[in-house]
Amino acid sequence: MPGITLVTAGCALWLTPFSIRETIRILNRLTAAQVTAEIQPRVFEEQFPNTILYVGDVVSGPVVRWRNIFLADVSPPEQRAGGPGERGEGPVVTVASEAVAVADPANNRIHLAMVNGSTHAVGKTAEEYYNTSFPRGVQTIQAVKPAEVRARAFSEMDMGPLYRAAYGRGDPAWNPIDPRIEFHQRLVLPPACLILALVGIPLGASSRKGGKSAAFVTTVVLAFLY
Template identity: 25%
Template sequence: MPNFMKKTLYAYIFKEIPTPFLVGMVTFTFVLLMGRFLKLAEMVVEKGIPFSDVVRMVAYLLPPFWLFTIPMALLLAMLLAFGRLSGDSEITAMKSCGISLYGLLPPPMLFAACATLACLWVTVYAVPWGNSGFKKLMVEIAQSSAGIAIKEKIFNNAFPGMVVYTQSLDTKAQTMGGVIVHDERDPRTPTTIFASTGALVSDPKSNSMEFQLRNGSIHRAEEQGGYRMVQFQEYNLRVALADGSNKATRKVSEMTLDELLHPPKGTQQKEIISRDLEYHSRLALPFSCFVFTLLAIPLGIQNRRSGKAAGFSLSIGVILLYYVTLSAFDTLGERGTLPPLLAGWSPNLIFLLAGAYLFKKTSDEERLPIFSLYPRLKEALRGRLSKGRKR
């Protein structure tokens, strides 16, 4: 085939991918964000959080989601694109012109390379920025609106080592009624405080919050097995808020790749394993774009005329299977059964081998067992339904 015809063909195949990819990105991102929307709406309506802060929260939440939605959207795009080409017999026409299935690989692999680079940028820069930025923003909101961390008639554990319960809460006035505070910050002397009323006061300068309690009692267990009760008219309890900029308190999801790879001296072995797992998982997920592409091409071609709904269902099934495998190997890595390198990359290797097998079967024009089994199940189901109607 002349070069200009090959370029035209490659451009034609490449143009099939972006539209379903963007649709998949929007759909999957929206589905993942839906679980957060109700909580964000509650912050605006009940807690009076400015809408601009909610928009910032969404912006910080997007990068960790993109790390998953980019490969997911790519899988869906490849399934729909090659399903459409196969359904319209264009794959058959290309083969009749002497183009093998391997000859159709450059356009989807080029798009997969672009998706992998985008995913690598997300995992190296955007994910640590989003996770740490979200944590800092929540601290800022807690400092400006103390009641954001507390809900009435619920045992709240938003403060480390403490459980707070309030019968009533006025979020605007930052006042409480019927307050119970169980303080275990010092495990040697756990304390329970009862107060009829109280107020919440935040102190941004000291990065803390103060409970100004009135008319209550303090119940404290002593080290030697004793017990002490003190009644008060006014009692101020200060609580330090978590500092989002403190590297010592950051989670592994908030760290950069360099911080994950080079833990400080004295880090416990369990923490080192957790860092190594996060490091390899972050690198493995972007390269799943190539794995999904190789897997989706034969599945899309053999899906044929089943339509977009079947392509979407098939993509969901593959995604669920992949992330179940990912979770299983992650658990093996956390337990120390597998080294972090093997635990992080094994799902990609397994699905890559499966994709290579399916690709070869499709290239040899052999029907995949999964698509041969589906019509049989469909006919068997119809037979049972018809027998049921006759009865």
């Protein structure tokens, strides 16, 4: 029984908040890394800031490949970087036969390694037209940061910070109810194992007819009352 109590204490006081933190971290990392998986073929995507993207075909795999790419930069001319051909009022259009899409979750971007591409732009007048071809090139698309997954309040905190949140803050505007509930929920689990075992073993060892059934019912009632 003491061994079970110690194991339960370790799980409730340390392992559970640690596992919650790791789960949330992995979920957020996977969500950010799946930005390339959200691109549908033959659909004009407008989810990227100041960018319109069209992909004719998506080849999934360890390395995501796009085919027949159309990329339009519709950001204001003064915000664009590049040569004079990118200072016109119209969008800057880039097309490519193929591209390797690499997600950059840390910077919330998609890097495109394009093959057989060209960039088209109109200057400030209709007579100014710029066309640049390239066998290989790299462009970056800035993605919208996905919604961050968050754990239930105070459930991912270690016992030290949780205790300070529950009892160590002197701010009268601070509401300590939620951290105190979480704090005491963790503390009651280890002694509950010991108490229920001490109650259940004598009842279960009873030779009286129906003693084991009574022990089970009593244990359930005590668990709810506890």
